Amino acid sequence: MKQPKARPSQLRIIAGEWRSRRFSFTEEPGLRPTPDRVRETLFNWLSMHIEGARCLDLFAGSGALTLEALSRGAAQVLACDMSRDVVTTLRGHLQTLQCERGxxxxxxxxxLLTGSPAAPFDLVFLDPPFHQDLLIPACTALETxxxxxxxxxxxxxxxxAPERLPYPANWRLHREKKAGQVWYSLWQRQAGE
Structure with missing residues (x-):
């Protein structure tokens, strides 16, 4: 018996220029798109900081955070992912939106983080695949x-839980929430510490 083809999953842009636009993305192992309600909470936390920000979306996955940030006025978003399908899909979405800021x-x-950027970023999204010990090395590389x-x-x-992880000493926990088994945290870097 033939297996049915996997349907592409959908994401919805919550607010901003492209509010309510829907895009498909390909399911991949370990891909956990940030749910709508979590994205809404995150971007409420960032409401005074997103417009005009230079953003970096490591482990971009579905591209939900990249697209939401651009829709809400980020000046630039650099997204990064290892999957050819993810990259092709997200580039297609940006082309559909005629967005040159991504x-x-x-x-x-x-x-990528072993090098130095052309200019530092105001906001970074870090949502790596779980159980692969990628989060703290990424945080350390961003900082150093x-x-x-x-x-x-x-x-x-x-x-x-955030308090059980060795984040850089000069990062201060700004906000956090837990949904199911996932901790969502927003940190702010303290300069000069």
Whole structure:
């Protein structure tokens, strides 16, 4: 008996220029798109900081955070993912939206972070696949290799409570929530510490 083809999943842009637009994305192992209600909470937390921000979306996956940030007025978003399908799909969405403020790289996020950026970022989204020990090495590389502006915000999703993880000492927990088994946290980098 033939297996039915997997249907592409859908994401919805919640607010901003492209509010209510829907896009398909391909399901991949370990892909956990940030749910609508969590994205809404996150972008409410960031409402005074998103417009005009330079954003970095490591482990972009469905592209939900990239598209939401651009819709809400981010000046630029650099998205990164290792999957060719993810990158092709997200580039297609940006083309459909005629958005030139987004760039998508097919690259390993940790390898990307070993270099230095052309300019530091105001906001970083970190939602790596769980159980692969990617979060803390990414946080450390962001901090040590010049990827962050002095007061940058860093959004993380983790399977472990934030207080149990060794985040950089100069990051202060701004907000956190838990939904199911996932911790959603927003950190702010403290300059000069």
């Amino acid at each position: 760039e998508v790289l097919q690259k390993d996020a940790l390898n 290799n010049g990827w962050l502006t002095p007061g940058a915000f860093i959004y993380t999703e983790s399977e472990t």
